[in-house]
Amino acid sequence: MRNIFTVLLFMLLMRVAYSQEPTFANVAYVNDNLEAHLLDVYIPEGAQESNRTVMFIHGGGWSSGSKELTPGYCKELLDAGITIVGVNYRHSQDTLFPAQIHDVKTAVRFLKTHAEDYHIDTCNLGVMGVSAGGHLAALLGTSFNNDELEGAHLGSNDASSVVQAVVDFFGPTYFLEMDGFFPESCNEPLVHDIHNSSESKLLGCTISECPERVDFANPLAYINGDEPPFAIYHGDADCAVPMHQSEILRDQLVKFGIKVEYTEHPGGGHDNFLDPELKRGVAEYFKKALNNDCNDYETPTYPNPIFTGVEDEASLHYSVFPNPASSFFTVKGDFLDEVEVVDLMGKVVVRQAVKTGAQINIAGWSEGLYMIFLYHKNEKRYSFRLMKK
Structure with missing residues (x-):
């Protein structure tokens, strides 16, 4: 064809x-x-x-x-x-x-x-x-x-x-x-x-x-x-x-x-x-x-970072993908040891230990919006909105 x-x-x-x-x-x-x-x-x-x-x-x-x-x-x-x-x-x-x-x-x-x-x-x-x-x-x-x-x-x-x-x-x-x-x-x-x-x-x-x-x-x-x-x-x-x-x-x-x-x-x-x-x-x-009041190169930024107590903040880079997701999502980060998922009613759906590259199974979850929080040493470092389809 x-x-x-x-x-x-x-x-x-x-x-x-x-x-x-x-x-x-x-x-x-x-x-x-x-x-x-x-x-x-x-x-x-x-x-x-x-x-x-x-x-x-x-x-x-x-x-x-x-x-x-x-x-x-x-x-x-x-x-x-x-x-x-x-x-x-x-x-x-x-x-x-x-x-x-x-x-x-x-x-x-x-x-x-x-x-x-x-x-x-x-x-x-x-x-x-x-x-x-x-x-x-x-x-x-x-x-x-x-x-x-x-x-x-x-x-x-x-x-x-x-x-x-x-x-x-x-x-x-x-x-x-x-x-x-x-x-x-x-x-x-x-x-x-x-x-x-x-x-x-x-x-x-x-x-x-x-x-x-x-x-x-x-x-x-x-x-x-x-x-x-x-x-x-x-x-x-x-x-x-x-x-x-x-x-x-x-x-x-x-x-x-x-x-x-x-x-x-x-x-x-x-x-x-x-x-x-x-x-x-x-x-x-x-x-x-394209009418921004800026002349210099912008510094690369990442969505919704929450930094606390890390000396080299610029080295942090977190991501959650894919989004929307249907069966799983992947978490990545330089400083990462725990993930927490909260639904729109404020209920904690899951909180578990993870390493960068971990996949979280969401196949049985209800469709809708969830908040993802990534932690390092029990400190919240990153927040992200995830759409479950």
């Missing part, structure tokens, strides 16, 4: 052709001579020394496409005075997930480390992606505290991969909730739970046979309330990625108190978001969201 994402990508390429040349072309953000590790920088005329910047992540089912798509989607942003970065990343036929999120996070760290070279305001850096790129943009925005997704082995760690705004155009989120959620108008919707779907090729397994890998790639699994603002766009006639994927992302972000602007495009399919007026609206969104 021919991959519909490849067909859609060809259609997009035909529609977004634009002659804008990058200010800096084919910049290597990893020193390995891979074309997949190149980016382009477009600096608008008259840009300030420290300019708000948006990194664009292309679509193509994680298996095709390139940074050459950037100008067609981002011309209006450039016209609005925003610096644009188009980034390549490794395709799924070459390297399985999480290589793709490793790449785009490494690109963010590279841009911050070399901010002076490209006039980038490191505290006003956003990310925008379409389709598969929307998935990576959303995952980048929700998982900055996860070591396994960071790709720290690829580049500099002098800056974090935190971004200050995310725009997601019709990106997949939870792969197991795609089939069966298409509108009735889709006569032949794309089937995802097969061995040769884009999602299965990304993960290296048929998605229904490897739910743990699906959770690993799920942007919803990492939401904890510290995410940047999101803007999400989706068409209600999308027969490749059902609108339900954006709805559940929106709902989970809102549940954790994150500001979300959600735009439903009536009659919109999977590639109907190239209208110049809409893109000017995206530019205005970024100008509003």
